[in-house]
Amino acid sequence: xxxxxxxxxxxxxxxxxxxxxxxxxxxxxxxxxxxxxxxxxxxxxxxxxxxxxxxxxxxxxxxxxxxxxxxxxxxxxxxxxxxxxxxxxxxxxxxxxxxxxxxxxxxxxxxxxxxxxxxxxxxxxxxxxxxxxxxxxxxxxxxxxxxxxxxxxxxxxxxxxxxxxxxxxxxxxxxxxxxxxxxxxxxxxxxxxxxxxxxxxxxxxxxxxxxxxxxxxxxxxxxxxxxxxxxxxxxxxxxxxxxxxxxxxxxxxxxxxxxxxxxxxxxxxxxxxxxxxxxxxxxxxxxxxxxxxxxxxxxxxxxxxxxx
Amino acid sequence: xxxxxxxxxxxxxxxxxxxxxxxxxxxxxxxxxxxxxxxxxxxxxxxxxxxxxxxxxxxxxxxxxxxxxxxxxxxxxxxxxxxxxxxxxxxxxxxxxxxxxxxxxxxxxxxxxxxxxxxxxxxxxxxxxxxxxxxxxxxxxxxxxxxxxxxxxxxxxxxxxxxxxxxxxxxxxxxxxxxxxxxxxxxxxxxxxxxxxxxxxxxxxxxxxxxxxxxxxxxxxxxxxxxxxxxxxxxxxxxxxxxxxxxxxxxxxxxxxxxxxxxxxxxxxxxxxxxxxxxxxxxxxxxxxxxxxxxxxxxxxxxxxxxxxxxxxxxxxxxxxxxxxxxxxxxxxxxxxxxxxxxxxxxxxxxxxxxxxxxxxxxxxxxxxxxxxxxxxxxxxxxxxxxxxxxxxxxxxxxxxxxxxxxxxxxxxxxxxxxxxxxxxxxxxxxxxxx
Numbered sequence: 001x002x003x004x005x006x007x008x009x010x011x012x013x014x015x016x017x018x019x020x021x022x023x024x025x026x027x028x029x030x031x032x033x034x035x036x037x038x039x040x041x042x043x044x045x046x047x048x049x050x051x052x053x054x055x056x057x058x059x060x061x062x063x064x065x066x067x068x069x070x071x072x073x074x075x076x077x078x079x080x081x082x083x084x085x086x087x088x089x090x091x092x093x094x095x096x097x098x099x100x101x102x103x104x105x106x107x108x109x110x111x112x113x114x115x116x117x118x119x120x121x122x123x124x125x126x127x128x129x130x131x132x133x134x135x136x137x138x139x140x141x142x143x144x145x146x147x148x149x150x151x152x153x154x155x156x157x158x159x160x161x162x163x164x165x166x167x168x169x170x171x172x173x174x175x176x177x178x179x180x181x182x183x184x185x186x187x188x189x190x191x192x193x194x195x196x197x198x199x200x201x202x203x204x205x206x207x208x209x210x211x212x213x214x215x216x217x218x219x220x221x222x223x224x225x226x227x228x229x230x231x232x233x234x235x236x237x238x239x240x241x242x243x244x245x246x247x248x249x250x251x252x253x254x255x256x257x258x259x260x261x262x263x264x265x266x267x268x269x270x271x272x273x274x275x276x277x278x279x280x281x282x283x284x285x286x287x288x289x290x291x292x293x294x295x296x297x298x299x300x301x302x303x304x305x306x307x308x
Numbered sequence: 309x310x311x312x313x314x315x316x317x318x319x320x321x322x323x324x325x326x327x328x329x330x331x332x333x334x335x336x337x338x339x340x341x342x343x344x345x346x347x348x349x350x351x352x353x354x355x356x357x358x359x360x361x362x363x364x365x366x367x368x369x370x371x372x373x374x375x376x377x378x379x380x381x382x383x384x385x386x387x388x389x390x391x392x393x394x395x396x397x398x399x400x401x402x403x404x405x406x407x408x409x410x411x412x413x414x415x416x417x418x419x420x421x422x423x424x425x426x427x428x429x430x431x432x433x434x435x436x437x438x439x440x441x442x443x444x445x446x447x448x449x450x451x452x453x454x455x456x457x458x459x460x461x462x463x464x465x466x467x468x469x470x471x472x473x474x475x476x477x478x479x480x481x482x483x484x485x486x487x488x489x490x491x492x493x494x495x496x497x498x499x500x501x502x503x504x505x506x507x508x509x510x511x512x513x514x515x516x517x518x519x520x521x522x523x524x525x526x527x528x529x530x531x532x533x534x535x536x537x538x539x540x541x542x543x544x545x546x547x548x549x550x551x552x553x554x555x556x557x558x559x560x561x562x563x564x565x566x567x568x569x570x571x572x573x574x575x576x577x578x579x580x581x582x583x584x585x586x587x588x589x590x591x592x593x594x595x596x597x598x599x600x601x602x603x604x605x606x607x608x609x610x611x612x613x614x615x616x617x618x619x620x621x622x623x624x625x626x627x628x629x630x631x632x633x634x635x636x637x638x639x640x641x642x643x644x645x646x647x648x649x650x651x652x653x654x655x656x657x658x659x660x661x662x663x664x665x666x667x668x669x670x671x672x673x674x675x676x677x678x679x680x681x682x683x684x685x686x687x688x689x690x691x692x693x694x695x696x697x698x699x700x701x702x703x704x705x706x707x708x709x710x711x712x713x714x715x716x717x718x719x720x721x722x723x724x725x726x727x728x729x730x731x732x733x734x735x736x737x738x739x740x741x742x743x
Contacts, residue, residue, distance in 0.1 A: 015739060051528040053726070070531075078528040084521030089322065100314050101529040145525070 003062075004029040004153055004184045005050065010059030012045055019045040020056070021208040027153075027186060027201070032179055034199035034216070035188040036297075038305055041205045043188050044081070047155055050186070051078050064152070074103035077151035081158045081188075083142050085130045092126035095145050102149040109148065116144040120170075135162050143171060147178060154178060155186045160194060172198070192298035204301065206308045216297065223295040223303070226268045229255045231289030232281055237262040240284045248277065260288045311534045312541075319513065319542025324549060333550050337557040344561075359404035359434060364394050366411040367418060373445045380437060382407070391423060398425045405430060407438065415446040415453070488604055488691030489664055495613055495687040496659050499620055500652055506547035507621075507628040511641065513539055514632030514725070523725045532722040536633075537714070540625045604691050612690045612699060619706040620683025624648065626710070626717035633724030634732045655681035659688040667692035676702050679709035716741065 005027040012020040020042045027033045037043045048054045050061070052073060061068040063075070086094050092113065099109035117123050120140055130138055139162045147154060156175070160168045175198065179185055187199060195202065196216075203213035212219065231253070234240045240262060244250055251265035262285070266277055274292070281287050295303075323329055358379050364386045365371040374382045385397065391408055398406035405426035412418045422442060424430070451458050514536075517523045526535060631644045658681060662672040667689045676686040676694075682702050686694070723740040724732070 015742070048726070053524070053527050073529055076528070078525065080521075080524035080528070082521045082524055084525075086322075086516075086522060087520060088326075097314070097318055098525060098529070101311060101526065103310075103529075142525070 001031075002029045002065075003027060004064055005186075006062045007046075007050075008060040008062070010046070010049060010056045010061065012042075012049065012054065012056050018208050020049075020205075022059070023205065023208075023210045024059075025203045025210060025213050027184060029184050030179065030182055031200045032175070032185045032187055032198045034195045034202035034297075035186055035205070036190075036192075036195065036202055036301060037205035042208045043205055044157070046205070047078070047080075047157060047186070047188060050153075050155065051076060074149060075152045076155065077102075077146040077149065077153070078155045079142060079146040079157060079159055081161070083139075085138055085141060087130045090127050090129065091133070091141055095141060095148070098145045099148045102151075104149050112148055112150075113144070116148065120144070136164060136167055139163060140167070140171075143174070147174075147183075151183070153184050153186065155188070157188045158190070159187070160189070160191060192296065192301060195297045202297070204304055206305050209308075211308050212300075212304050219300060220294055220297075223300050225293065225295075226270075227251065227293040228266045228268070228274060228277060229253065229289060229291045229293060230266050230277070230281065230287075231255070231257050231260040231263045232285035232287050233260050234262050234285035236284075240281075243280065243284070247280070248272065254293065255289070255291075257289050263289075265293070311530045312538045315530065315535060315538030316542040316545070319539050320545050323509070323513075323543055323546035329546070329550070333553050337554055337561065341557075341561040361438070362398070362401060362403045362406045363409065364389055364397075364406065365409045367409055368411075369449070370409050370418075370442070370445055373448075374441060380434065394423075395425060398427075404434070415449045419443075419446050489688075491604065491609075492663065492688035492691040493660070495609075495691075496656065496684040499617055499683055499687060500656060502547060502551075502617070502621055503624045503652060504649075506543055507624050509547070510540055510543045510625055511628040511632035512638075513543060514629050514721070515635055515638070515641075518633065518725055519636060527725060532725065533718045536626075536629050536718055536721045540622070540629060544621065544625065605693060608699075609690055612703075613687060615703050616683040616687050616706070619679075619703065619710050622710045623679060623683075623706070623713050624652075626713040630717040630720035630724065630737075633721040634727075634737055636731075640731060651680045652684070655684035659685045663688045663692070668694070673698070677705055679706045682706055 003026040007023060007025050010020055010023050011018070023042070023046065035043055035046070045054065049056050050068070052068065052070065063069075063072045066072075085091075089097075092110075095113050096106060096109045099113065100106060104112070114123075117125065122137075122140065125133070125137070125141070130141075133141070143159070146156070154175075159171060159175070163171060172194070175185060175187075187195070189195060199216055201214060202216050202219065204211050232240070241250070241264070244264070244266065249267040249269070251267060253263040254265055255263070257263070268274065268277065278287070278290065281290070358377075358381045360381045360383055362385045363371050363374065363382050365384060366387060366389075368387065371382065371384045376382050383403075385406075386394075389397075391410070394406055394408045405424055408423040408425065409418065410421045412421060419442070424435070424438065448458055451461070517526065627648060631641060631648075634644070635641050655675065658671060658675045662669055662675075663685070666672065672685060672689055675681045676689060676698070683706065686699070686702055690699070719741050720737055724737075
């Protein structure tokens, strides 16, 4: 699949401080890409470089296979983490203004905006001021402003912060809908559950370096540790446990279920496979729970950052 | 370019539509003219009530020569009596005061003995009037006694009014000098006002976008340079509109004014014996002012005014914009505002202190080359005549500095607008310039 954005060996320095060190990554067209990293890792710097707010000191960036240039600004929509609106300006007027800055004609901006306002059921907000809105309401307006000009690439920095769960869900569905309509999305967040839910590919940045990237499923496979959760109802649990201990490495159970009298985690070594384990279990007990432990994005995040 | 006009339009409309801006535009002239109206009204009341001064004249010839006018009326109440009796009479009368003139043989003795009795201490202008009138009367009496012909003295007096000329042979006069000075000061102060009123408006507008956190959204669509210049131009256009409205209102009010107070605002210029031409005082003075104004190098002033105004304003506007970008809240503005205020005040002081004394002196010259002071000092100097090459050098320096300052400003702006929550120091800003 075509890469909408390809970042090649980008570095950025502020005086003696290295904000980004030789970072490369590719964002596939039509995908949702998770840009992860702890605070101060360099995510915002990278996002600002993509938005051409700052220029990289080294490296190349291709947008749709062309070197990134000023004409691409209208193909990008950016919802920054630090976001706000003019407090004294009408919601409608300032949304039109911001859309105009993205290259939309005034009338086109107005009609497009009406559509979104209808969609969110906020038609009567047009003439209101930001000071009259709650934080969540203002966030909705900011979201609309970000996507209004139908950009090819959308960059959301912590899009769900400030939303209650209901509105967060509405926004999540809108993001998925935009992706289904062909938009490419870069999604920067600390909330790993939304990463699991939304992202196909991720990149993890820590201390100005990219320490991990790729398809999320593949990364998870790579981080698997061959541990299985086992919960059985055995005639003689102690005997079974001793038998398992002889063949496999057993660990304390990491899960909670009910109705079994033997719970444990089993780690297989490279030569063993899950069939052998299941065979023994089936011969001696009724298997209630059997699941391979797959690391969550959260665990991968924490482990990678710790080991870095 | 497209962005630039969108931003300029928004800034302009936003400022023009701002409630406090509208209030300021409408109220300031009303308040100022209200104060003017009140003052004119009060002083006209003051003038209407003439001060009556009772006179006891034992000489028999002074009272006749005292000249009652609109605001001072003399009333003879007796030709005899002692000073003590006069004091008693004065206490019981509601007059402004009592003038007691005793009789002696010589005018000099009379002059030394005249007493003016009032309840409160009288105003300077009244005392001045009475003294000068008595002086004239008694001097004339002295002339008469000594057999000197007063008409002869009057006709032999010579009045000097130096005929002034500049090196180019252009006619000048003292009034010319005064008018150039006033006009120059007016232009200088206008620029001073514009720099601070609208410069700080630019600063606030930049800072607002930062504190509202809308800046990052905008900056992802617009180049900082376009945003900064768009803001400067938008706010300046709003400022020009405001000043234009003020001027319209000023003319409207002064028209209303002159039709109400037109006549009462002129005053009698007194009847001084030896004055040259006092009869048609005010109107000829006004004519002279107008002709002096027309004598000014108006074309030069006009062009210079536009150049220095634009240059000086842009120079400071760029500084204000970068300050706005560097700070997070108004309290932090202080440390950066002080040096700017100092610069402008130095310019004003140099203008006020050196230009009247010597418009082409070395101090005035030096400060009209320094870009931060040249707009104000030069605008004050030009009505007095400044050589063209000096103006060209100064304008060149000014506009080179404007280009440089906008470049520096844009750099500070570009980095400053994305720095939140940090108190910025001078050292840090210098570091930004190297990024």
